[in-house]
Amino acid sequence: MTQWIFAQLSGAAVRRDPNETELFKTEQAGEDEYAGTDALVREVLQNSIDAGSGHGPVRVRFALHPHSSLPDDDRLATYFARLQPGLVYRDVEFNGSGVPQLNHGYLVCEDFGTRGLDGDPLLATDPQEGNPDCQDFFWFWRNIGRSGKTGDDLGRWGLGKTVYRAASRVGCMLGLTVRKSDGARLLMGQAVLRIHKYNGTEFAPEGFWCSGYNQAETPLPISHEKDLVQFASEWNLTRTDEPGLSVVVPYVADELKAESILRLVAVNFFVPILKQELIVDVAGPGLPGRNSEFRLDHTSIDHVCGKLSWTGKARQKLSNPPPLDFARDCLANADQAVPTNVLGESRVPVMDETAFSAATLAELRKRFALEQLVAIRVRAALPKKVGKAEIGELTVFLQRTPVADRYESYYVREGMTITRLNSKPSMRGTKGLVVVDPGPLASLLGDTEGPSHISWDTSNDERPNRVWKTWKGRVKFFVKIIDGLAELLTPPPDKVDFDLLSDFFSIEQVTAPQPKRKPKEGGERTRDFDPPDPTPHWYRMQGKTGGFTICDSSSLPTPEGAILRISVAYDLPSGNPMKHWSKFDFDFRKPKASSLNFKLANVKATAKAGNVIEMEIADPDFSLTVSGFDIHRDLIVRIDEVELEESQLDQYANSGEVAT
Incomplete structure (x- = not known):
């Protein structure tokens, strides 16, 4: 005979209404979803x-x-009539036979x-610890919030x-x-x-x-x-x-x-x-x-x-x-992945030129520049509380594309996509896939994911703390692994490109004699001066059709509480473009009327004038993209760092405003 059995509550029993189901609800679900x-x-x-x-x-x-x-x-009454008293809180009505009226x-x-x-x-x-027998029936039916699963x-x-x-x-x-x-x-x-x-x-x-x-x-x-x-x-x-x-x-x-x-x-x-x-x-x-x-x-x-x-x-x-075709190419080339040196043996790992030999790094940069698929097996030490450190591994696949579009990057642990992880918003023109196979790193990352398994979160520290030491910095390193490798494989230019803007500003002088350059041995012409050293900044600007993006740079760390002032105007044949800005060109205070589009990540942007924006930086991984300008006119963008008094910085830090 089939029946429902509930345990009676004794006087000493703690009375708790379960709410575990709320852990699995997606944020901001849509209508009828x-x-x-x-x-x-x-x-x-x-x-x-x-x-x-x-x-x-x-x-x-x-x-x-x-x-x-x-x-x-x-039959429905046989299954569900006993549940009626426990479903009063859900307003589920039953008929006289005990059938839910749903x-x-x-x-x-x-x-x-x-x-x-x-x-x-x-x-x-x-079951006793170390028992090799699977006790799936026990763990599935007789436990809630407890698991017999392992790191694999x-x-x-x-x-x-x-x-x-x-x-x-x-x-x-x-x-x-x-x-x-x-x-x-x-x-x-x-x-x-x-x-x-x-x-x-x-x-x-x-x-x-x-x-x-x-x-x-x-x-x-x-x-x-x-x-x-x-x-x-x-x-x-x-x-x-x-x-x-x-x-x-x-x-x-x-x-x-x-x-x-x-x-x-x-x-x-x-x-x-x-x-x-x-x-x-x-x-x-x-x-x-x-x-x-x-x-x-x-x-x-x-x-x-x-x-x-x-x-x-x-x-x-x-x-x-x-990205199915890209993923197929990646999986087909997984065995060809180039291993890094073991990183992070004495400190938190970083992705820099010490990760590879000079020859290997040069070859990887060459292939990446030629838009070939690059597969890299990143290896890092994972210190344990007991015993020697484990070596954690994952495979990163990167490929540059002919166009600078934004592509979603995918992080996959043991076959499951960790959907909230991605490359930074400012990274364009690069496809990325991270694959973590079973092993020590998969065990660590799995313990940081939380019940919903959608991110690698260092705030979930109870489980990792049982096994691992200094693990939070290592998890953050792997969360940013696509960004770190893409920057390493795209070094800043070390030579002046005299032809970079030739399509826009080259004017052929047909009446005056052309300057002659001293040829090298073998006939190649060259310049007689060395290129100036670039001035490093913690930010960088990237042009795009009809607009621009300002984001973080890998050259210097982003200062805490930093503010940038962005001044924009259309270029003119003569005079100061900023002083001759007109509200009929565009107006940041009225973006919709000016057909401008703004995309922000970890910044708060405020229009200080019709052509001036101030960006308050809330996180080092920030970006501001503005588009919708006249593509037939040249755009001038000036970036100034806003110096704040100490009292102003304190006020900004304590304001509690978080930009999205």
């Missing part, structure tokens, strides 16, 4: 990849089913090519399965597993609601759908064949006898869309798909082209990405499809 879609896709797929059997690719299927496909009312459908997530939930299904206490796994926090319950309007999930180790088929469910009373007794929020419990009061999985067959049939599972796990999410949020799942699979896991390690099927209404199901594998991912809309947030890598 389920805020947990990204977390659902990432957690389901990373758990399946971690459980791979090692024979062939892992295959995962997401299937959204409409309300009309739910089991009949008698119009939502359900989601089925199934994986294949995995080991299923192996281990002792009756285990109720932590994508997940760490033990909260991944929370995404199933978070997507359910009734706060529960039901799961059928077929185990690779013994072929056993086991069924169980879990609900996490609120503290509630049932028949006058107070119960804990967590409960199990099971076949009863043993003398140790351990909930028992359902194994009766009739119950298993009925469950698989009425919830439309596709699994027969293949090992793996099938999870049903009943009454799933209406905002969860099949196209969103498909798009997020492509962004977050395109690398293992291209490597033929992962196949994902997505079925449900609303898919492009009136299709009922799409498959993402290494042969179809380009076609599928071409069918999807890419109008999402750039910060989440949803404004463009992933």
Whole structure:
């Protein structure tokens, strides 16, 4: 007999209503968008990849089913009537038979090519340390916020399965597993609601759908064949006898869309798909082209990405499809990666000319300048609290492009895209991909990611502090690895380029004699003077069609609280352009009327006059881009550093303003 079992609360029990589901909600979700879609896709797929059997690719299927496909009312009452008291806080109404009065459908997530939930299904206490046996059943069903995963796994926090319950309007999930180790088929469910009373007794929020419990009061999985067959049939599972796990999410949020799942699979896991390690099927209404199901594998991912809309947030890598052709080239050349010296053995690592031999660096710079793909395996020491330091490695792929467009850079740890990491906004004309394979560095970086696995964050210090020393500076080094390598491979020019502006300012003198230059031996003409040493600045300006960008420079560190004054005017045949600026040219105080566009990163920009902007720098990685000027006129841009009194600097530092 199947039933729900909740633990009774004793007088000494701490009363806590769970809120783990809030950890998996995306910031600033759009209208009609389920805020947990990204977390659902990432957690389901990373758990399946971690459980791979090692024979062939892992295959995962997401299937959204409409309300009309739910089991009949008698069966729904069997599943959910006991949950009614714990769902009062969600305003879920039930009819007299105990059926939730909801119009939502359900989601089925199934994986294949995995080991299923192996281990002792009756285990109720932590397994002994060092036990080589997998206890997946224990960790999946009997723990929340605790994990048996190691540094070689994508997940760490033990909260991944929370995404199933978070997507359910009734706060529960039901799961059928077929185990690779013994072929056993086991069924169980879990609900996490609120503290509630049932028949006058107070119960804990967590409960199990099971076949009863043993003398140790351990909930028992359902194994009766009739119950298993009925469950698989009425919830439309596709699994027969293949090992793996099938999870049903009943009454799933209406905002969860099949196209969103498909798009997020492509962004977050395109690398293992291209490597033929992962196949994902997505079925449900609303898919492009009136299709009922799409498959993402290494042969179809380009076609599928071409069918999807890419109008999402750039910060989440949803404004463009992933760079599939570039990634294929990178993966094909991974074995040719050039290793650096071991960095950071005595201090925090830095990316400078000591990372390579002089000959190697010269060759890499040459290839980068010729727009060839460059693959570099960056190696750095990772000091441990106990024992000798480990050597952490990742591979960086860089390639310059003929046009100075802005490209998204991708950081991929063990097959999963870390979506909030990117190159700095001012870096243009360079494609970048970072791949972190399993190893010590993947272990460290995984521990810094937090439950949502979207960034390498040095504020998540509890887990890394258990193993590593002086790790924060090293993590920051790897976060900026694309920027550091791109700057190293693009050295500043050491010779005067006399032809740089010849297309704009060269005037042929047809009547006057041309100056003659003294030729070198062999006939090459040269100048008789050495080029002047450039004056280094902590900022730099980069021109673009119809505008300019001002951003940080690698030459000097950015001063704290720095302010730049930017004066702009159209050039004139004579006179001072700044003094002759006209509001009919453009007006920074009225950018829309002047058709000007501003893009800011870590600065606060204030119009001090119609052609003067002051930039307050909030972070060393800053940029200001202004576009929309008349492309048929020459633009003069003057940059001045604003000197502040000490009292003004203190006032600025304590203002609490953070620019975006």
